[in-house]
Amino acid sequence: MSTTVPSSGPAAPASAGAPDTHEAVADSVYASDTPARRGPLRTASWGADPYANALRTGRGPLFLRRSDGWLLPLDVERWCSDAGSADLSALHRCEGPVLDIGCGPGRLVAELASLGHRALGIDVSEAAVARTRGLGGAALLRSVFDPLPGEGRWGTLLLLDGNIGIGGDPAALLDRAADLLGAGGLLIAETAPVDLDERVRVRLDDGRGGPDGRTAPVAAGDEVAEPFLWARIGTPALLRHARTGGWRTADQWGAEGRTFVSLRRPERERSARTSSQSAESANSAPVISSQLPR
Ligand SMILES: C[S@@+](CC[C@H](N)C(=O)[O-])C[C@H]1O[C@@H](n2cnc3c(N)ncnc32)[C@H](O)[C@@H]1O
Numbered sequence: 001m002s003t004t005v006p007s008s009g010p011a012a013p014a015s016a017g018a019p020d021t022h023e024a025v026a027d028s029v030y031a032s033d034t035p036a037r038r039g040p041l042r043t044a045s046w047g048a049d050p051y052a053n054a055l056r057t058g059r060g061p062l063f064l065r066r067s068d069g070w071l072l073p074l075d076v077e078r079w080c081s082d083a084g085s086a087d088l089s090a091l092h093r094c095e096g097p098v099l100d101i102g103c104g105p106g107r108l109v110a111e112l113a114s115l116g117h118r119a120l121g122i123d124v125s126e127a128a129v130a131r132t133r134g135l136g137g138a139a140l141l142r143s144v145f146d147p148l149p150g151e152g153r154w155g156t157l158l159l160l161d162g163n164i165g166i167g168g169d170p171a172a173l174l175d176r177a178a179d180l181l182g183a184g185g186l187l188i189a190e191t192a193p194v195d196l197d198e199r200v201r202v203r204l205d206d207g208r209g210g211p212d213g214r215t216a217p218v219a220a221g222d223e224v225a226e227p228f229l230w231a232r233i234g235t236p237a238l239l240r241h242a243r244t245g246g247w248r249t250a251d252q253w254g255a256e257g258r259t260f261v262s263l264r265r266p267e268r269e270r271s272a273r274t275s276s277q278s279a280e281s282a283n284s285a286p287v288i289s290s291q292l293p294r
Pocket of ligand 1: 046047079080101102103104105106107108122123124125128142143144145160161162163166167
Protein backbone atom coordinates (compact mmCIF):
# COMPACT_ATOMS: atom_id res chain seq x y z
CA MET A 1 0.00 0.00 0.00
CA SER A 2 1.81 2.65 -0.17
CA THR A 3 2.35 5.01 -0.83
CA THR A 4 0.90 2.46 -2.30
CA VAL A 5 -2.36 3.30 -2.13
CA PRO A 6 -3.73 4.56 0.71
CA SER A 7 -1.48 7.31 0.24
CA SER A 8 -1.63 8.10 -3.33
CA GLY A 9 -4.87 9.91 -3.27
CA PRO A 10 -8.47 9.57 -2.42
CA ALA A 11 -9.72 6.07 -1.89
CA ALA A 12 -12.08 4.65 -4.46
CA PRO A 13 -15.66 4.02 -3.47
CA ALA A 14 -16.70 0.38 -3.32
CA SER A 15 -18.29 -0.52 -6.59
CA ALA A 16 -21.23 -2.53 -5.43
CA GLY A 17 -23.76 -0.98 -3.14
CA ALA A 18 -23.64 0.60 0.26
CA PRO A 19 -21.44 -0.92 2.92
CA ASP A 20 -24.39 -1.51 5.15
CA THR A 21 -25.94 -3.70 2.51
CA HIS A 22 -22.77 -5.77 2.25
CA GLU A 23 -22.57 -6.17 6.00
CA ALA A 24 -26.19 -7.23 6.22
CA VAL A 25 -25.73 -9.78 3.43
CA ALA A 26 -22.60 -11.12 5.02
CA ASP A 27 -24.21 -11.39 8.40
CA SER A 28 -27.18 -13.28 7.05
CA VAL A 29 -24.98 -15.62 5.01
CA TYR A 30 -22.87 -16.43 8.01
CA ALA A 31 -25.75 -16.65 10.46
CA SER A 32 -27.59 -19.21 8.35
CA ASP A 33 -24.52 -21.22 7.48
CA THR A 34 -23.76 -23.62 10.28
CA PRO A 35 -20.23 -24.87 10.85
CA ALA A 36 -21.52 -28.43 10.44
CA ARG A 37 -22.64 -27.67 6.89
CA ARG A 38 -19.80 -25.48 5.83
CA GLY A 39 -16.92 -26.71 7.90
CA PRO A 40 -14.93 -24.50 10.21
CA LEU A 41 -13.97 -21.08 8.93
CA ARG A 42 -10.54 -19.85 9.81
CA THR A 43 -10.24 -16.17 10.46
CA ALA A 44 -7.25 -13.96 9.92
CA SER A 45 -6.34 -10.41 8.98
CA TRP A 46 -3.25 -10.22 6.73
CA GLY A 47 -2.97 -14.00 7.03
CA ALA A 48 -6.23 -14.39 5.11
CA ASP A 49 -6.66 -16.12 1.75
CA PRO A 50 -7.15 -12.98 -0.38
CA TYR A 51 -3.63 -11.78 0.51
CA ALA A 52 -2.06 -15.24 0.17
CA ASN A 53 -3.74 -15.72 -3.21
CA ALA A 54 -2.53 -12.35 -4.45
CA LEU A 55 1.04 -13.10 -3.38
CA ARG A 56 0.87 -16.52 -5.03
CA THR A 57 -0.18 -15.06 -8.40
CA GLY A 58 1.83 -11.87 -7.99
CA ARG A 59 -1.11 -9.69 -8.84
CA GLY A 60 -4.27 -8.04 -7.54
CA PRO A 61 -6.84 -6.83 -7.43
CA LEU A 62 -6.54 -6.50 -3.69
CA PHE A 63 -7.92 -3.78 -1.50
CA LEU A 64 -8.19 -2.67 2.07
CA ARG A 65 -11.90 -2.20 2.49
CA ARG A 66 -12.81 0.42 5.03
CA SER A 67 -15.88 -0.18 7.14
CA ASP A 68 -17.58 2.73 5.33
CA GLY A 69 -17.19 0.80 2.07
CA TRP A 70 -14.30 2.73 0.51
CA LEU A 71 -11.65 0.62 -1.18
CA LEU A 72 -7.94 1.35 -0.85
CA PRO A 73 -6.15 -0.47 -3.67
CA LEU A 74 -2.99 -2.37 -2.71
CA ASP A 75 -0.04 -2.42 -5.11
CA VAL A 76 0.55 -6.17 -5.13
CA GLU A 77 2.24 -6.12 -8.54
CA ARG A 78 4.87 -3.65 -7.33
CA TRP A 79 5.43 -5.55 -4.10
CA CYS A 80 5.97 -8.75 -6.11
CA SER A 81 8.42 -7.08 -8.53
CA ASP A 82 12.06 -6.19 -8.05
CA ALA A 83 12.90 -3.14 -5.96
CA GLY A 84 12.42 0.05 -7.97
CA SER A 85 14.27 3.34 -7.84
CA ALA A 86 12.08 4.77 -5.06
CA ASP A 87 12.74 1.64 -2.99
CA LEU A 88 16.45 2.03 -3.68
CA SER A 89 16.36 5.65 -2.49
CA ALA A 90 15.38 4.23 0.91
CA LEU A 91 17.64 1.17 0.85
CA HIS A 92 20.74 3.22 0.07
CA ARG A 93 20.15 5.14 3.30
CA CYS A 94 20.16 1.98 5.44
CA GLU A 95 22.84 1.60 8.09
CA GLY A 96 23.94 -1.62 9.79
CA PRO A 97 21.66 -4.64 10.09
CA VAL A 98 18.19 -3.98 8.72
CA LEU A 99 14.83 -5.23 9.97
CA ASP A 100 12.09 -4.93 7.33
CA ILE A 101 8.83 -4.79 9.28
CA GLY A 102 5.92 -6.18 7.26
CA CYS A 103 8.28 -7.44 4.56
CA GLY A 104 5.49 -8.82 2.37
CA PRO A 105 6.81 -10.93 -0.52
CA GLY A 106 10.35 -9.79 0.17
CA ARG A 107 11.66 -7.57 -2.62
CA LEU A 108 13.38 -5.24 -0.12
CA VAL A 109 14.98 -8.00 1.94
CA ALA A 110 16.28 -9.65 -1.24
CA GLU A 111 17.65 -6.35 -2.57
CA LEU A 112 19.29 -5.52 0.77
CA ALA A 113 21.01 -8.90 0.78
CA SER A 114 22.32 -8.26 -2.72
CA LEU A 115 23.62 -4.87 -1.52
CA GLY A 116 25.55 -6.69 1.22
CA HIS A 117 23.34 -5.76 4.20
CA ARG A 118 22.42 -8.21 6.92
CA ALA A 119 18.65 -8.07 6.60
CA LEU A 120 15.71 -9.86 8.17
CA GLY A 121 12.07 -9.56 7.17
CA ILE A 122 9.20 -10.18 9.55
CA ASP A 123 5.60 -10.61 8.55
CA VAL A 124 2.38 -12.06 9.95
CA SER A 125 1.50 -13.68 6.61
CA GLU A 126 2.83 -17.20 5.99
CA ALA A 127 2.61 -16.62 2.24
CA ALA A 128 4.72 -13.46 2.54
CA VAL A 129 7.38 -15.18 4.62
CA ALA A 130 7.49 -18.16 2.24
CA ARG A 131 7.87 -15.88 -0.77
CA THR A 132 10.62 -13.85 0.89
CA ARG A 133 12.51 -17.02 1.69
CA GLY A 134 11.92 -18.17 -1.89
CA LEU A 135 13.85 -15.08 -3.03
CA GLY A 136 16.72 -16.13 -0.78
CA GLY A 137 15.90 -13.60 1.96
CA ALA A 138 15.76 -14.31 5.69
CA ALA A 139 12.28 -13.94 7.13
CA LEU A 140 10.35 -14.84 10.27
CA LEU A 141 6.63 -15.30 10.75
CA ARG A 142 6.29 -12.79 13.55
CA SER A 143 4.39 -9.65 14.43
CA VAL A 144 6.40 -6.52 15.13
CA PHE A 145 4.76 -6.55 18.56
CA ASP A 146 6.03 -10.08 19.32
CA PRO A 147 9.42 -10.76 20.88
CA LEU A 148 12.00 -10.42 18.12
CA PRO A 149 15.64 -11.31 17.68
CA GLY A 150 18.14 -8.55 18.18
CA GLU A 151 15.86 -6.18 20.10
CA GLY A 152 17.74 -2.98 20.88
CA ARG A 153 20.46 -3.75 18.34
CA TRP A 154 19.04 -3.13 14.86
CA GLY A 155 20.78 -0.45 12.80
CA THR A 156 17.81 0.39 10.56
CA LEU A 157 14.11 -0.40 10.61
CA LEU A 158 12.05 -0.20 7.45
CA LEU A 159 8.36 0.66 7.44
CA LEU A 160 7.69 1.05 3.72
CA ASP A 161 4.64 0.58 1.50
CA GLY A 162 2.33 2.14 4.07
CA ASN A 163 3.54 -0.11 6.90
CA ILE A 164 3.65 2.81 9.31
CA GLY A 165 -0.08 1.97 9.42
CA ILE A 166 0.51 -1.41 11.10
CA GLY A 167 -1.57 -1.69 14.25
CA GLY A 168 -3.50 1.50 13.52
CA ASP A 169 -1.48 3.60 15.97
CA PRO A 170 1.68 5.23 14.55
CA ALA A 171 2.73 6.61 17.95
CA ALA A 172 2.64 3.11 19.47
CA LEU A 173 4.53 1.71 16.50
CA LEU A 174 7.20 4.43 16.87
CA ASP A 175 7.52 3.43 20.51
CA ARG A 176 7.99 -0.19 19.59
CA ALA A 177 10.50 0.83 16.89
CA ALA A 178 12.54 2.76 19.45
CA ASP A 179 12.86 -0.40 21.51
CA LEU A 180 14.04 -2.43 18.52
CA LEU A 181 16.75 -0.01 17.37
CA GLY A 182 20.23 0.29 18.76
CA ALA A 183 21.54 3.65 20.01
CA GLY A 184 21.55 6.14 17.13
CA GLY A 185 19.55 3.72 14.96
CA LEU A 186 17.53 4.85 11.97
CA LEU A 187 13.85 4.35 11.17
CA ILE A 188 12.93 4.81 7.51
CA ALA A 189 9.20 5.18 6.97
CA GLU A 190 7.16 5.79 3.88
CA THR A 191 4.34 8.27 4.41
CA ALA A 192 1.16 9.07 2.57
CA PRO A 193 1.95 11.76 0.00
CA VAL A 194 -0.94 13.84 1.30
CA ASP A 195 -1.35 15.50 4.69
CA LEU A 196 -3.54 13.13 6.64
CA ASP A 197 -3.56 11.35 9.98
CA GLU A 198 -6.28 8.77 10.16
CA ARG A 199 -6.98 5.47 11.85
CA VAL A 200 -9.31 3.14 10.05
CA ARG A 201 -10.89 -0.24 10.48
CA VAL A 202 -10.34 -2.32 7.35
CA ARG A 203 -10.40 -5.83 6.00
CA LEU A 204 -8.73 -7.35 2.97
CA ASP A 205 -10.96 -7.59 -0.07
CA ASP A 206 -10.09 -9.22 -3.37
CA GLY A 207 -12.77 -7.27 -5.19
CA ARG A 208 -14.50 -10.39 -6.40
CA GLY A 209 -17.78 -9.32 -4.97
CA GLY A 210 -18.25 -11.72 -2.09
CA PRO A 211 -20.44 -10.42 0.69
CA ASP A 212 -18.62 -7.86 2.78
CA GLY A 213 -15.56 -8.32 0.63
CA ARG A 214 -15.26 -12.02 1.31
CA THR A 215 -14.34 -14.15 -1.65
CA ALA A 216 -17.47 -15.84 -2.95
CA PRO A 217 -18.48 -18.57 -2.70
CA VAL A 218 -17.43 -19.18 0.88
CA ALA A 219 -16.25 -22.77 1.14
CA ALA A 220 -15.23 -25.02 3.97
CA GLY A 221 -11.71 -24.13 5.06
CA ASP A 222 -11.80 -20.67 3.45
CA GLU A 223 -10.29 -18.00 5.58
CA VAL A 224 -12.44 -15.03 6.41
CA ALA A 225 -10.62 -11.73 6.21
CA GLU A 226 -11.31 -10.30 9.61
CA PRO A 227 -11.29 -6.55 10.28
CA PHE A 228 -8.21 -4.93 11.76
CA LEU A 229 -6.94 -1.45 12.56
CA TRP A 230 -4.76 0.42 10.11
CA ALA A 231 -3.44 3.98 9.94
CA ARG A 232 -2.64 6.31 7.07
CA ILE A 233 -0.39 9.20 7.86
CA GLY A 234 1.37 11.93 5.89
CA THR A 235 4.80 13.40 6.63
CA PRO A 236 3.69 16.41 8.72
CA ALA A 237 1.63 14.25 11.10
CA LEU A 238 4.31 11.58 11.37
CA LEU A 239 6.92 14.21 12.22
CA ARG A 240 4.61 15.58 14.92
CA HIS A 241 4.24 12.12 16.48
CA ALA A 242 7.99 11.57 16.15
CA ARG A 243 8.88 14.86 17.87
CA THR A 244 6.56 14.00 20.74
CA GLY A 245 8.33 10.66 21.12
CA GLY A 246 11.78 12.29 21.12
CA TRP A 247 12.82 11.21 17.60
CA ARG A 248 15.05 13.47 15.49
CA THR A 249 14.31 13.99 11.81
CA ALA A 250 17.29 12.84 9.76
CA ASP A 251 15.89 13.32 6.26
CA GLN A 252 12.75 13.76 4.16
CA TRP A 253 12.53 13.04 0.45
CA GLY A 254 10.30 11.98 -2.42
CA ALA A 255 10.83 9.58 -5.31
CA GLU A 256 8.47 8.43 -8.05
CA GLY A 257 5.53 10.08 -6.31
CA ARG A 258 6.29 8.32 -3.01
CA THR A 259 7.34 10.15 0.15
CA PHE A 260 9.73 9.05 2.89
CA VAL A 261 11.19 10.23 6.16
CA SER A 262 14.10 8.94 8.18
CA LEU A 263 14.20 9.40 11.93
CA ARG A 264 16.90 8.93 14.55
CA ARG A 265 15.97 6.91 17.58
CA PRO A 266 15.27 8.89 20.73
CA GLU A 267 17.86 8.67 23.45
CA ARG A 268 15.88 7.20 26.29
CA GLU A 269 15.67 4.26 28.61
CA ARG A 270 14.35 1.09 27.07
CA SER A 271 10.93 0.08 28.40
CA ALA A 272 10.81 -2.64 31.07
CA ARG A 273 8.47 -4.59 28.83
CA THR A 274 10.95 -4.66 26.01
CA SER A 275 13.93 -5.47 28.20
CA SER A 276 12.22 -8.65 29.35
CA GLN A 277 11.05 -9.44 25.80
CA SER A 278 14.60 -8.97 24.60
CA ALA A 279 15.88 -11.53 27.02
CA GLU A 280 13.04 -13.87 26.14
CA SER A 281 13.62 -13.57 22.41
CA ALA A 282 17.35 -14.08 22.81
CA ASN A 283 16.57 -17.38 24.52
CA SER A 284 13.71 -18.65 22.42
CA ALA A 285 13.73 -17.11 18.94
CA PRO A 286 14.06 -19.82 16.30
CA VAL A 287 16.62 -17.94 14.24
CA ILE A 288 20.11 -18.62 13.17
CA SER A 289 22.86 -16.32 14.33
CA SER A 290 23.26 -14.75 10.90
CA GLN A 291 19.77 -13.25 11.30
CA LEU A 292 20.83 -11.38 14.41
CA PRO A 293 22.42 -7.99 14.29
CA ARG A 294 26.02 -7.96 15.41
C1 LIG B 1 0.99 -2.89 3.05
S1 LIG B 1 1.67 -4.48 3.04
C2 LIG B 1 3.36 -4.12 2.67
C3 LIG B 1 4.03 -5.07 1.76
C4 LIG B 1 5.52 -5.11 1.76
N1 LIG B 1 6.20 -4.01 2.36
C5 LIG B 1 6.11 -5.48 0.44
O1 LIG B 1 7.18 -5.09 0.12
O2 LIG B 1 5.50 -6.22 -0.28
C6 LIG B 1 1.69 -4.74 4.79
C7 LIG B 1 2.47 -5.95 5.23
O3 LIG B 1 2.61 -5.89 6.63
C8 LIG B 1 2.32 -7.17 7.18
N2 LIG B 1 1.87 -6.96 8.57
C9 LIG B 1 0.66 -6.54 9.00
N3 LIG B 1 0.65 -6.45 10.33
C10 LIG B 1 1.88 -6.82 10.77
C11 LIG B 1 2.49 -6.93 12.06
N4 LIG B 1 1.81 -6.65 13.18
N5 LIG B 1 3.78 -7.32 12.12
C12 LIG B 1 4.48 -7.62 10.99
N6 LIG B 1 3.95 -7.54 9.74
C13 LIG B 1 2.67 -7.15 9.64
C14 LIG B 1 1.26 -7.74 6.25
O4 LIG B 1 1.17 -9.14 6.32
C15 LIG B 1 1.77 -7.25 4.90
O5 LIG B 1 2.65 -8.15 4.30
